[in-house]
Amino acid sequence: MKSTTSAATVKEVRKLFAQFGLPHQLVTDNGPQFVSNEFEAFLKSNGVKHVLSAPYHPATNGxxxxxxxxxxxxxxxxxxxxxxxxxxxxxxxxxxxxxxxxxxxxxxxxxxxGRELRTRLDLLKPDIQSVMSTKLLSQSGNMTETRQVDGKVWVRDYRGADKWVPGQVTAQHGERHYDVDVVNGQCRRHIDQLRSREEHNISLQIEPDLPERCAAPTRDSNHASVSCGETSSLEPVLQPTPRRLKQDNPGPPDRLNLYLGNI
Structure with a gap:
């Protein structure tokens, strides 16, 4: 602090209160900036108890x-x-x-x-938290899909006309991010933006993992419309159960209509 006036002290203390919250009690010495009416009014308005140490007795604030x-x-x-x-x-x-x-x-x-600070001494012992997190993710099945370094993949491209371009994985960062070499340079992609070339034969003009479009519906001998993937057997068509009318739902019982008042 370049100045120790009451206004400057209140300004700095207000920053501490905004960062860490209002304390129950504040202990200071008998400096003129602490015993002023401005500083006392500031603490009183925020509900902070001000305790002054005894003059010429610094051990009070030991x-x-x-x-x-x-x-x-x-x-x-x-x-x-x-x-x-x-x-x-x-x-x-x-x-x-x-x-x-x-x-x-x-x-x-x-x-x-509520936690310990990480120091250079922590490098001498294993990080138990990261090991446990890796094991929990592997047990939950979230890490079953990976990409091998130097593996050939399809890469989601946002710069050209083709949505998927061929590429090769060069490095892995963390559990889900990879550096990939493509035709027009290198990029970083999430695992959701990569597809294996062996598992996905992707055309550069269509999106992957999309179902093939159905052909035009055909009609059987009885002129009944047959949709894609269905047979022409004359099986009865199940009609959807109609929803209940609005008046059939009486709503919650009256005992739940509580009046909360102004909070």
């Missing part, structure tokens, strides 16, 4: 003072290391938020975010 002490020790220890001040501050904050607290036995990140 948690903040302990954090300042840890930060100063970290900065002194990193004087001979490479990097600017912003990099050293970021490294300290990551290490502090990922370390368990001596009182709660939990990390500040776990208490605040």
């Amino acid at each position: 948690q903040a003072e302990r954090l300042v002490q840890s930060f100063k020790q970290s900065m002194r220890a990193s004087e001979n290391s490479d990097g600017n001040v912003e990099k050293k501050v970021a490294q300290f904050l990551l290490a502090y938020r990922a370390a368990p607290h001596c009182v709660t036995n939990e990390t500040p990140a776990k208490l605040f975010l």
Whole structure:
């Protein structure tokens, strides 16, 4: 902060409230920007209890003072290391938020975010979550269809007149995305936009997986119209059951007509 006036302090505190929500209690020292009427009115309007520490007794706000002490020790220890001040501050904050607290036995990140932060130490142990996600997807059948690298496929094309063009898979990204070489360059496609050449004989002028158009309906000897795929046997045609009229449905019982009032 370039200024420590009450207006500037309220502006910065409002940003924190908008990002993390309104706290139940705020502990500060007796600085002039904290005891001003403007700052007190701001906290009161947001339902935040303001607690002032005793003058000349910084131990009242011991948690903040302990954090300042840890930060100063970290900065002194990193004087001979490479990097600017912003990099050293970021490294300290990551290490502090990922370390368990001596009182709660939990990390500040776990208490605040509900999860642990990922650090470089996590590279030394397997990622159990990703392994479990892969196994669950394979068991559910969502990963049964794949494309092999260097495999020949039909590629959905959005740049030319032909909707499907031949291509060859060059690389796989994740579980569903592939890099494919086509005639006019390279593109990335989802697995839903690829078809195997061995399984699908796709004409370049028609869409794949579409049913063939039926021929014109024929008529049997009794001049009865016969649709595509049906035989000319004189089987009785089942008429669809008519829907109930609107008046046949009395609607929900009166006991469900509750008056909720203004919420």
